[in-house]
Amino acid sequence: MSEEKKSEALFSKKNKALITGPLNIDNPVTIQVLGICSALAVTVQMDNAIIMSLAVTAVLVIGNVIVSLMRNLIPGKIRIIVQLVVVAALVIIVDQVLKAYVYDVSKKLSVFVGLIITNCIIMGRLEAFALGNRSWASALDGLGNGIGYGVVLIVVAFFKELFGSGSLTIPGIGKWEVFGNATDLTGLYAMDYMNNGLMLLPPSSLIIVAIYIWVQKWRTPELIEE
Amino acid sequence: MAVDRDSNGYTVLFATIMVIVVGGLLAFISDSLKPIQKANTTNEKMQNILQAIGLDEMRDLQRNDAGPIFNDYIKRRITINYKGEILSDKSAKDEINPLDKLDAFNIDLRKEYTRYIKPIMNQNKGDEVGLKKALEGSESIHFPIFVCENEGKSYYVLSASGKGLWDDIWGYIGFSSDCKTISGSVFDHKQETAGLGSKINETWFEDQFIGKTISENEAFSPIVVLKPGREKNIHQIDGISGATFTGVGVDEMLRRNFLVYYRFFKNNPEFIK
Numbered sequence: 001m002s003e004e005k006k007s008e009a010l011f012s013k014k015n016k017a018l019i020t021g022p023l024n025i026d027n028p029v030t031i032q033v034l035g036i037c038s039a040l041a042v043t044v045q046m047d048n049a050i051i052m053s054l055a056v057t058a059v060l061v062i063g064n065v066i067v068s069l070m071r072n073l074i075p076g077k078i079r080i081i082v083q084l085v086v087v088a089a090l091v092i093i094v095d096q097v098l099k100a101y102v103y104d105v106s107k108k109l110s111v112f113v114g115l116i117i118t119n120c121i122i123m124g125r126l127e128a129f130a131l132g133n134r135s136w137a138s139a140l141d142g143l144g145n146g147i148g149y150g151v152v153l154i155v156v157a158f159f160k161e162l163f164g165s166g167s168l169t170i171p172g173i174g175k176w177e178v179f180g181n182a183t184d185l186t187g188l189y190a191m192d193y194m195n196n197g198l199m200l201l202p203p204s205s206l207i208i209v210a211i212y213i214w215v216q217k218w219r220t221p222e223l224i225e226e
Numbered sequence: 227m228a229v230d231r232d233s234n235g236y237t238v239l240f241a242t243i244m245v246i247v248v249g250g251l252l253a254f255i256s257d258s259l260k261p262i263q264k265a266n267t268t269n270e271k272m273q274n275i276l277q278a279i280g281l282d283e284m285r286d287l288q289r290n291d292a293g294p295i296f297n298d299y300i301k302r303r304i305t306i307n308y309k310g311e312i313l314s315d316k317s318a319k320d321e322i323n324p325l326d327k328l329d330a331f332n333i334d335l336r337k338e339y340t341r342y343i344k345p346i347m348n349q350n351k352g353d354e355v356g357l358k359k360a361l362e363g364s365e366s367i368h369f370p371i372f373v374c375e376n377e378g379k380s381y382y383v384l385s386a387s388g389k390g391l392w393d394d395i396w397g398y399i400g401f402s403s404d405c406k407t408i409s410g411s412v413f414d415h416k417q418e419t420a421g422l423g424s425k426i427n428e429t430w431f432e433d434q435f436i437g438k439t440i441s442e443n444e445a446f447s448p449i450v451v452l453k454p455g456r457e458k459n460i461h462q463i464d465g466i467s468g469a470t471f472t473g474v475g476v477d478e479m480l481r482r483n484f485l486v487y488y489r490f491f492k493n494n495p496e497f498i499k
Contacts, residue, residue, distance in 0.1 A: 075237040082244065089248045093255055100259040103266040103289070110417070197468055200422065 010136065018140040022148035024220060029152040030213045031223065034120040039153055040205040042112050044164065047171040049157035050150075051105050055098075055113060057146025059090045060122055064142035066090075067130040074131075083126045084117075091116045105171070121145055156208045164199030265293075271331070272296040278398035279374050279381045280410020280436060300383075302373035303330035308361045310490040313368065330370035335387035335396040336416070342366045344389070369486055374400075380499055381409055384487050388479025391471035393417040395426065395479065399435065403499035405491040406441035408449075413476070423472030434463040446488045448481040 009015070028034045035056075042052045066086050067074075074082050095113045098106035106113065116122070125145055130138040161168055166179035166188070180187015182195060198204050217223045230236060266289070273292035276299060277284045297318040305314035305328050314328040322331045342364055350357035361367060372383035380403040387396035397413035413426040425431055438449055439460050447461050451473040454464040465473030491497055 073231070073240065075240050076232050077237050078241060082240075085244060085248055089252060092252055096255055096259050096263075099266070100262040103263075103270070197422070200419070 019144035022144040040202040043157040047169040049153040053150030060142035064130040064138040068135040068138035279400040304371040339387040386483035390475040411435040422469040451477040
């Protein structure tokens, strides 16, 4: 927790690192090992993963900014409680807005939106960064961690949906049935190809995240612990 | 700031202000968005009922288009109880009053199942006679019938609700004017396994019901959900591979609900055309 005394350029090297860091070397899911639960649960279809990432990023950025602005006001004794109230209030607002304006998406995500409150990444960043840094830096930190989380989720969802359902669903664009239609037996299905049922269940997420970490550490040797 | 952040007085003051601000903000947002949210769920229900009729023009009906045309198709909304007594009979001219619990449109299928039907079923497990008696005795279990008139033909949209593998499942099923042949269906679920049980709301599953009947030799013959791949007769449909329990749930809820409607139509032959 470092206090920034000087004012820096908006996108100085340090600030840019706040966004790029969590994408790889400080990834919240694969390196900090936070937020695994939603990586397992909402990755059955790509559109769920994309919307969830957007929601978490929004809560992270706004939450970080709010807590950072209040950091000199929050009484020490109720620090965690205040953070929790901020996160819970934001998530409830996100949930209400989704239900009103993107009803179909909110039906798909249902309970998982509420579970954003329990996502360790959010409380983790509030405690580790926002409490001790200025609002712009905190916003960037929230953005970086949100994007880092989103990248992992989308990669996991990509493979799970591709091999579990033979399709890729992008919000706003629709469902692309890559291998053909399973019920009409077109494309690959006509040649007796079958979807992998395990890919639709949580254990497959763990396996894919593990492979992701493996590839990540292979490509970035400094991450390997000696 | 000159104030001591760690003092009890400051802590209490901060907490109080925070609670008031957050509480007020959330209440305001909830209130402002409520009408839009309610419109979404109402439109979705109307969309489901209209699509369950099975008409071709309804296949691509969007949720927001369902509201304005609902009363053009659904001419009568009837509510019956388990014994088949009519408790409410509204026409398209009667506006749907959200406070009227007996209006067929306001019947919350899932709530009725969870609150009233499930406890009775749990209490009378294995006791068919006791179950029937308890269901008949309940004042709170209602069944909706939506009567649709389109191009001279009548359709009846009925409902079913029950339990899948994890949580509630429900559906609207349309019958043609002979009151025994299914014309269309719409199913939904709360939390069935994505890619498996969740497939009950896919078109291919719902379309299977079209043409199936619930009557054989003048007696009730329930719709049966079979393991996929077998020969099917006019009362049977394919389940979903890998989703056996969801299929069992669909089978059970259709059997339990259709029996009530079958008896109602038998005792009220004026509906059969």
